Amino acid sequence: MNTAMMNSIRPGDHLRVHDALGRTLDATATSGVEEGHSFKIVWAALEGRDGAHAVPWPVDDVEKV
Numbered sequence: 001m002n003t004a005m006m007n008s009i010r011p012g013d014h015l016r017v018h019d020a021l022g023r024t025l026d027a028t029a030t031s032g033v034e035e036g037h038s039f040k041i042v043w044a045a046l047e048g049r050d051g052a053h054a055v056p057w058p059v060d061d062v063e064k065v
Helices: 003-008
Strands: 014-018 024-035 040-046 055-058 062-064
Touching: 014 040
Parallel strands: none
Antiparallel strands: 014 024, 014 062, 024 040, 040 055
């Protein structure tokens, strides 16, 4: 993901995230881009779940829609 796109992600944005099984899932950002332990992440709740169930996704596996 390019720097401009990373800086534009905000809570409430609609995303597509790619999981370890190669599936593409719809999600909603619950944060902007943050520093993880080894890479940048976005906290996101999968479609049908609220922010209490948000999980960190590597920015390389996130697309803003």
